[in-house]
Amino acid sequence: MSAHYMNSTMWGFPSQVLPSLKEKHGEFMLRELVNRWGNHKVMVRWLSRFFNYLERYFIARKALPSLQEVGLTCFRNLVYQEIKAEVRDSVILLIDQEREGEQIDRALLKNVVDIFVEIGMGKMDYYVTDFEEAMLADTAVYYSRKASNWIQEDSCSDHKLKAEECLKREKDRVSHYLYSSTEQKLLEKVQHELLFVYSKQLLEKEHS
Numbered sequence: 001m002s003a004h005y006m007n008s009t010m011w012g013f014p015s016q017v018l019p020s021l022k023e024k025h026g027e028f029m030l031r032e033l034v035n036r037w038g039n040h041k042v043m044v045r046w047l048s049r050f051f052n053y054l055e056r057y058f059i060a061r062k063a064l065p066s067l068q069e070v071g072l073t074c075f076r077n078l079v080y081q082e083i084k085a086e087v088r089d090s091v092i093l094l095i096d097q098e099r100e101g102e103q104i105d106r107a108l109l110k111n112v113v114d115i116f117v118e119i120g121m122g123k124m125d126y127y128v129t130d131f132e133e134a135m136l137a138d139t140a141v142y143y144s145r146k147a148s149n150w151i152q153e154d155s156c157s158d159h160k161l162k163a164e165e166c167l168k169r170e171k172d173r174v175s176h177y178l179y180s181s182t183e184q185k186l187l188e189k190v191q192h193e194l195l196f197v198y199s200k201q202l203l204e205k206e207h208s
Helices: 003-022 026-050 052-061 067-099 106-118 125-152 157-178 180-196 199-206
Strands: none
Touching: 003 026, 003 067, 026 067, 026 106, 067 106, 067 125, 067 157, 106 125, 106 157, 125 157, 125 180, 157 180, 157 199, 180 199
8 A cells, every 4th residue: 555655646746747837938937847846856755754664675675766766757757858848948048038138036047957957866967968958059049149240340359358258157157057067068159159250350350
């Protein structure tokens, strides 16, 4: 009976979460996700303590996945896989809004970005494939658009000053809500689009 209760709870609770997430969008959906993910982790911890004897003896002896692992897997399969694209796009949209000077909730972004890592049980695979790659691609598009305008309007020195400021701001973003492993890749994208692509034109402006 205990095993049946544990199994039905682990799989039943996440399936109830998805409808509440799908009826929300953008920042509201992200807030709901953070709340639901937090509740799920609390439930998994509670079940792990409740079934402590089962965890320590039966599961260990049978070399079965831990209750913690089963709980995370349930959420990943039933919830995360269904909404990860919208979550990714919503986070990237907020990052671009901040790049445009808007105020955003950085704490919220940090909590959401952490989910990409936690859902992989501490490994960076989901963070990289489900979020970072798309975010870096969007970064390239964003700064390519900026650079194409600046190269027409600004002097060489002004262009470089703007590029330096952008690099500082991207480093600041990493420190607040991205992972340190992203920093070099992010800065390389920015440098490439703002400076390398237009290096010839910048040199010509500098010597004109």
